[in-house]
Amino acid sequence: MNKRRYDSETARKEIMKQATFLFSQKGYNQTSVGDISKASGYSKGHIYYHFQNKEKLFVLLAQKTMQEWYEKWVAKETTYTTATEKLYSMANHVLYNYQTPLLKAGQELAANPKSSPESIKQLYDLAIVPMSAYRSILQKGADEGEFKNGNIDEWTVLLGTWLGGLCQLTNTQELKTLEPLFNQAITIFLGSIIKGGNENESRINW
Incomplete structure (x- = not known):
């Protein structure tokens, strides 16, 4: 029984690893279950058993x-006060x-009329993180008196929309050249919510 569990977990990990590579390289529409089966060395039956179908995988x-994005942020966040x-x-x-390896493939899935509404909703729900x-x-800023009292939910939507819009520039420009723009976006945003003092004094070096 233990060996069976070990083999099952090994199969899942290898299928996921190879699927990630194929989706990243070929896109969602051009990657088939057969491709994943061939690359992973596991049958289509194994893939369907563990993941039901390509969409769910x-x-x-x-x-x-x-x-993983969130875990990276949590580790980084602790270094700032x-x-x-x-x-x-x-x-x-x-x-x-x-710009994650799966971004374009995800956009393909979301735009595919054959995709299930459930899968599309699950992809959009990832923005909650x-x-x-x-x-x-x-x-935190509001609770500790660093920011003014305000509508946190509205601020969250505005910040997310602004950063999300700026991220579209990553399709055409080098990331390093966009650092000052992202930095300026936060400076301007802080100008409307910071409580006293000069927000420019609080800038940090990335």
């Missing part, structure tokens, strides 16, 4: 990617972790 991989510092660091984190992280920083 991809959603699981996307969720795993977002979890103030909410202002955290916001600048978050902007940098978003900039350098937006970064939005919750933004909200946590803003709430």
Whole structure:
């Protein structure tokens, strides 16, 4: 029984590893279950047994990617003390972790009329993770008197929308050249919520 569990977990990991590579290289539409089977060395039956279908496998991989994004942020967040510092660091984190290997494949799945509404919803729900992280920083700033009293939910939506819009520039520009723009976005945002003092004094070096 123990050996069977070990083999099952090994199969899952190898299938996920090879699927990630194929989705990243070929895209969602051009990657078939047969391709994943050949690359992983496991039969289509194994893939269907563990993941049901290609769609569910991809959603699981996307969720795993977002979890890794969050874990990286949590590890980084502890090195900063103030909410202002955290916001600048978050902007940098978003900039350098937006273009994931699975991003374009996910966009293909979402745009495919054959995709199930459930899978599309699960992909869109992934945005809850970064939005919750933004909200946590803003709430900390408000609770500790660093930021003004305000509507945290509205601030969260505005910050997420602004950073998300800026991320579209990563499709055409080098990430390093975008650092000043992301930094300036936070400076301008802070100008409307910071409580007293000069937000420019709180900038950090990434």
